[in-house]
Amino acid sequence: MPELPEVEEAVRRLRRALDGRTITALRLLHPALRRRVSSVRARTLAGARVVGVERRGKHQLVRFADGRVLHAHFRMNGDWWVGREGDAPPPHARAVLSLDDGSRVALVDSRALATLALYDADAEPALALGPEPDDPLLDAAALERALAPRRGAIKPALLDQRVIAGLGNIYAAESLWRARIDPFAPAASLSRRDLGRLLRAIRAVIRRATGGRYRSSTIGGAGGTFAARPPRLDVYDREDEPCRRCGTPIARAVQAGRSTYFCPECQREA
DNA sequence: ATAGGCCTGGAC
């Protein structure tokens, strides 16, 4: 389940599977993916040697020796399954990469909202992303500059990937709770001190989710493992449950079309 | 800023 920490975990598995490998086939199993990459184009990937696997925000890039780039985005539900040729890909496998060592990687995505795109050698994907949360150049002053022109509330601003890359609805809410900031506070109204606290909260939340061990459980055939352990959450999806700081029932509201969870008592900064 | 669309499955 894919915000930055989950995508990071997935991209590591992808890297392990693809490192040093050559693609022998890419098969697209869902029409929504075939609309983005024609089967003819998918076939041109056979013979491409992988030279790098990168994450930027929630995006994943597989770079090939010929300069082409395969761009993947999980959207709501995507994940990678890694198995062997001959293993049946799991239900909801939407694309399958076959590799020259007899292994297979499948994009598993029940809702079929994930995207794949294949870029030509001279066409670097334009991702329009802000800094990663751990970017040393990102400090309270930089965040203040990014938020200054905004009219809206802080929570939707944190979901804007051009402000910070990788936060999604869960970790944005978690970060605001940790920093005691009201999700409805106007983004431009936050003091530099608030933003320093918010940045530390974001980093702590992401670090906890990324560094924390995920219990892997085998799903389907041999060889496929999934990270199937949701991280510990303080506010997300805890409506009416007691705030872990002050005991006040957690509230839920809709903001920019997304559920927002917060403590109405202790998230009053700004 | 909100609503709708993309897709499908799970909870109720």
Added chain:
DNA sequence: GTCCAGGCCTAT
């Protein structure tokens, strides 16, 4: 059946 979903784009 209805509503909801960790993302993101487009239209109003």
